[in-house]
Amino acid sequence: MKIIPAIDILGGKCVRLFRGDYGQVKKYADDPIEVAKKFENDGAEFLHVIDLDGAKDGESVNQDLILQIANSVNIPIEVGGGIRNLQTVKTYLEGGVNRVLLGTKAVEDPDFLSNLIEEFGPERIVVCIDVKEEKVAIKGWRDITKISYLDFARKLKTLGVTEVLCTDVLKDGTLTVPNFEMYEQLYEFGFNVIAAGGVSTTDSIKKLNAIGLRGAVIGKAIYEGNLSIKDATEATKTISGLAKRIIPCLDVKNGRVVKGVNFKGLKDVGDPVELGKKYSDEGADELTFLDITASKEDRETTYEMVRQVARNVFIPFTVGGGIKTVEDVRKLLECGADKVSIGSAAVINPDLVREASEEFGSQCIVVSVDAKKVQGTYKIFIKGGSEETDLEAVDFCKKVEELGAGEILLNAMDNDGVREGFNIELLKMVTEAVKISVIASGGAGCLEHFLEPLKEDCADAVLAASVFHSGEIQIQQLKKYLEDNSITIRT
Amino acid sequence: MITIIDYNSGNRGSLTNTLDKLKIKYEVTSDPEKIAIASKVVLPGVGRAAQAMKELRKRNLIDVIRDLKVPFLGICIGLQVLADFSEEDDTICLSIISGKVKKFSSEMGLKIPQIGWNQVKFAENAKKDPLFQDIPDGSYFYFVNSYFFDASKEDIRAVTPYGVEFPSVIKKDNFYATQFHLEKSGEIGLKLLNNFLNL
Structure with a gap:
C-alpha cells in the first residue's frame, strides 16, 4: 500500500480544511511546491494534490501551480478539484500529472466518465467517492446527494472504473480513525481502493493495508507532526515469518x-x-x-x-x-x-x-x-x-x-x-x-x-x-x- | 483408535503414513455412523473449500461433524471449513467456529499461495493447552495456503505472520484445527499430532 501525502491548495497556499468545511481553514505553508519537494525528500512515493478553489468553483483555478508541482518532483502525482471537462483532463494528463480525480462530474455525467476511461485508460482516471452519512457528496462536499455510496460503486463498476479514492467526509481532518468497513466493502467490489480521511496512526495504516487497499492519503496527521511519512511507509511493509x-x-x-x-x-x-x-x-x-x-x-x-x-x-x-x-x-x-x-x-x-x-x-x-x-x-x-x-x-x-x-x-x-x-x-x-x-x-x-x-x-x-x-x-x-x-x- | 474422515481430499496418504510411523491405529471412513461414535476424528485436506464442502455434503457428514463431542482435528482445508463462510468460491461452511475465511492480499507483496515453513506463535490462552506440550513457542511448521481463517480472538490459539498475523491454530470446545500441515512438518509436526492423540 502506498502512503500518499496530500497537498490541498486554496488561494495558492497549502491548507487543511476540517471535515471539508471552507469556513474552518488552517494554513500550513505559502508555497505548495516546496511542500511537495519536502514530501518527496521524506520518502513519499506518490502525491495527492487537490485544487480546493477548483472543487468549489467547478473549474480549475490553481492549474498552473499544480502543473509546476508535477514538474518539480520525480514522483507521480494525482490531481483533483474542479476537473469537469475534457480540456482540463487533457491539460493535466499531458502536462505531467499521472492520474486525475473525478468527483462531481463522475456523479453527474457517467458518459463523460466512460469516454475518459476509453481515451486515457482506467488506471489514469480515478473516481472520488466522497461519502457523508452513507450518501455521496459532491461540489467540494457541500452538496449531499441521495445516492448511497454502494449504489454509486456498483454503477462505477459497470462503467469500467478500476480506481476509486474514497473519503469519509466526517472523518477528514479529524485525526481519528478511518471508516474501515466502508473500505472493506469497496475493496470487495474489486476496485483498487485509496483511502482518505482520518488516517492518522500507524495502527490504522496497518489495518488498511491488511484489507488490501492500494493507497492511503494522509493529510493533517503529517502537517501536525503526528505521523511521519517514514513511519507511515514502514507500517505498510510486509510482515512475514516465512523461512527461506x-x-x-x-x-x-x-x-x-x-x-x-x-x-x-x-x-x-x-x-x-x-x-x-x-x-x-x-x-x-x-x-x-x-x-x-x-x-x-x-x-x-x-x-x-x-x-x-x-x-x-x-x-x-x-x-x-x-x-x-x-x-x-x-x-x-x-x-x-x-x-x-x-x-x-x-x-x-x-x-x-x-x-x-x-x-x-x-x-x-x-x-x-x-x-x-x-x-x-x-x-x-x-x-x-x-x-x-x-x-x-x-x-x-x-x-x-x-x-x-x-x-x-x-x-x-x-x-x-x-x-x-x-x-x-x-x-x-x-x-x-x-x-x-x-x-x-x-x-x-x-x-x-x-x-x-x-x-x-x-x-x-x-x-x-x-x-x-x-x-x-x-x-x-x-x-x-x-x-x-x-x-x-x-x- | 483414530478416525480419519475420507472425503476425497487429496492428501490423506501423508496423514496415514504419519500415523503408521507413530504406530497409531486408525480407520479411514466416510460412514456417518462410524464417525458419530468415533473417539477421535481428523479431517485432513488440501484443495478448495467449495469442493471440500460438496464432498462432505454428498456423504451426509455435515451434521455428524457439527454434533461431534470428541476431540476433533482439522488440517488446512479441514480448518477452513469450520468457519461460517469462505471467500474461496463464496462457500458456506460448517459454522462450527465463527468467522470468515479470507484470501491473503497480494497488494502486500506476498507470494500466493504461501508455500513453506513459517513461525507459529502461541496466544496467551494456549500456554497451558496440552496440545502444545513440548512444542517451543515460535516453532516452524509447513504451510501451503492462499486463504486464512479470520477467527475471533477467543478461538485463536496461535498466529503466524504472513502479511497479517493470521490464525494458524484455532480451538473451540472439542474442535482443534491447524492451518499448517503437521503431517509434513517433520519431527515437530509428529509431536503435535502425538499430543492430539493423547488428549
Missing part, C-alpha cells in the same frame, strides 16, 4: 540416487529413502527427486520409490522428470509426492500446467525452467538442456504463472556445474516479474553462494545437489551460516 528453504536435489535412476557430470559417468551414491531421511534429519526443508530414468517401462520403479519416500520422510517432497500428462501427475501424487515438477512438457504442452493445476491445485505444481543466455537474452531450453527454443525466459515464467504454476524452479544452465554461484541476474528478472515462489538452482559451490540470492531477496528457496552429496556442505552448517547472516531460516 534449503532443498537438496537427488537425481534418481532406476530407483537409485546417482551422481555424475551432465548425466555422464553416473555413480551410485545411495538409496533415495535413506538419503532423503538423512537430509530430512539434518534439517533440509524440502526434498526434490529428479527421475532421470530413461525408459518408460521403468516408471514403476519410480512410483515404488515415491511410495517408500512418502512412508519414511515427513517433510514435503517434489518429484520431477519425464512428466508428460495429467495422469503422470495423478499417479505421482497418489504415490505420495507432495508436488510434481514439470519440465520440458510445460514448454511443449503448456496446457498440461493449466490442467494439472486446475485438477490438483497450484500448490503442487512446480514448473522447472532451464534457461541460458543466448545473444544477450535468456532463452528457454528443453530436453535436459539439449534443445533451444525461441521462448524468452521471463515471458515464459509469467506465462506458467498465469497457467497456474505454484512455484518456479529456475535452473540457470550457464551456472550449472560451474560452482561459481547462482545466476543473480536471471533470478532478479524472474522474481520481479512473477508473484509465485522461485527456487534458485544451478551454481552453488560454497556457503557464500547460497547467501547471495537470499540476501538479494531474489529467491524463496535454494536448491543444490553435488555440494550436499559430496559432504562438502552440511545442511546444518549452511543453516547456521545463513542464520548468522540474518536470513530467516527454520531452525
Whole structure:
C-alpha cells in the first residue's frame, strides 16, 4: 500500500480544511511546491494534490501551480478539484500529472466518465467517492446527494472504473480513525481502493493495508507532526515469518540416487529413502527427486520409490522428470509426492500446467525452467538442456504463472556445474516479474553462494545437489551460516 | 483408535503414513455412523473449500461433524471449513467456529499461495493447552495456503505472520484445527499430532 501525502491548495497556499468545511481553514505553508519537494525528500512515493478553489468553483483555478508541482518532483502525482471537462483532463494528463480525480462530474455525467476511461485508460482516471452519512457528496462536499455510496460503486463498476479514492467526509481532518468497513466493502467490489480521511496512526495504516487497499492519503496527521511519512511507509511493509528453504536435489535412476557430470559417468551414491531421511534429519526443508530414468517401462520403479519416500520422510517432497500428462501427475501424487515438477512438457504442452493445476491445485505444481543466455537474452531450453527454443525466459515464467504454476524452479544452465554461484541476474528478472515462489538452482559451490540470492531477496528457496552429496556442505552448517547472516531460516 | 474422515481430499496418504510411523491405529471412513461414535476424528485436506464442502455434503457428514463431542482435528482445508463462510468460491461452511475465511492480499507483496515453513506463535490462552506440550513457542511448521481463517480472538490459539498475523491454530470446545500441515512438518509436526492423540 502506498502512503500518499496530500497537498490541498486554496488561494495558492497549502491548507487543511476540517471535515471539508471552507469556513474552518488552517494554513500550513505559502508555497505548495516546496511542500511537495519536502514530501518527496521524506520518502513519499506518490502525491495527492487537490485544487480546493477548483472543487468549489467547478473549474480549475490553481492549474498552473499544480502543473509546476508535477514538474518539480520525480514522483507521480494525482490531481483533483474542479476537473469537469475534457480540456482540463487533457491539460493535466499531458502536462505531467499521472492520474486525475473525478468527483462531481463522475456523479453527474457517467458518459463523460466512460469516454475518459476509453481515451486515457482506467488506471489514469480515478473516481472520488466522497461519502457523508452513507450518501455521496459532491461540489467540494457541500452538496449531499441521495445516492448511497454502494449504489454509486456498483454503477462505477459497470462503467469500467478500476480506481476509486474514497473519503469519509466526517472523518477528514479529524485525526481519528478511518471508516474501515466502508473500505472493506469497496475493496470487495474489486476496485483498487485509496483511502482518505482520518488516517492518522500507524495502527490504522496497518489495518488498511491488511484489507488490501492500494493507497492511503494522509493529510493533517503529517502537517501536525503526528505521523511521519517514514513511519507511515514502514507500517505498510510486509510482515512475514516465512523461512527461506534449503532443498537438496537427488537425481534418481532406476530407483537409485546417482551422481555424475551432465548425466555422464553416473555413480551410485545411495538409496533415495535413506538419503532423503538423512537430509530430512539434518534439517533440509524440502526434498526434490529428479527421475532421470530413461525408459518408460521403468516408471514403476519410480512410483515404488515415491511410495517408500512418502512412508519414511515427513517433510514435503517434489518429484520431477519425464512428466508428460495429467495422469503422470495423478499417479505421482497418489504415490505420495507432495508436488510434481514439470519440465520440458510445460514448454511443449503448456496446457498440461493449466490442467494439472486446475485438477490438483497450484500448490503442487512446480514448473522447472532451464534457461541460458543466448545473444544477450535468456532463452528457454528443453530436453535436459539439449534443445533451444525461441521462448524468452521471463515471458515464459509469467506465462506458467498465469497457467497456474505454484512455484518456479529456475535452473540457470550457464551456472550449472560451474560452482561459481547462482545466476543473480536471471533470478532478479524472474522474481520481479512473477508473484509465485522461485527456487534458485544451478551454481552453488560454497556457503557464500547460497547467501547471495537470499540476501538479494531474489529467491524463496535454494536448491543444490553435488555440494550436499559430496559432504562438502552440511545442511546444518549452511543453516547456521545463513542464520548468522540474518536470513530467516527454520531452525 | 483414530478416525480419519475420507472425503476425497487429496492428501490423506501423508496423514496415514504419519500415523503408521507413530504406530497409531486408525480407520479411514466416510460412514456417518462410524464417525458419530468415533473417539477421535481428523479431517485432513488440501484443495478448495467449495469442493471440500460438496464432498462432505454428498456423504451426509455435515451434521455428524457439527454434533461431534470428541476431540476433533482439522488440517488446512479441514480448518477452513469450520468457519461460517469462505471467500474461496463464496462457500458456506460448517459454522462450527465463527468467522470468515479470507484470501491473503497480494497488494502486500506476498507470494500466493504461501508455500513453506513459517513461525507459529502461541496466544496467551494456549500456554497451558496440552496440545502444545513440548512444542517451543515460535516453532516452524509447513504451510501451503492462499486463504486464512479470520477467527475471533477467543478461538485463536496461535498466529503466524504472513502479511497479517493470521490464525494458524484455532480451538473451540472439542474442535482443534491447524492451518499448517503437521503431517509434513517433520519431527515437530509428529509431536503435535502425538499430543492430539493423547488428549
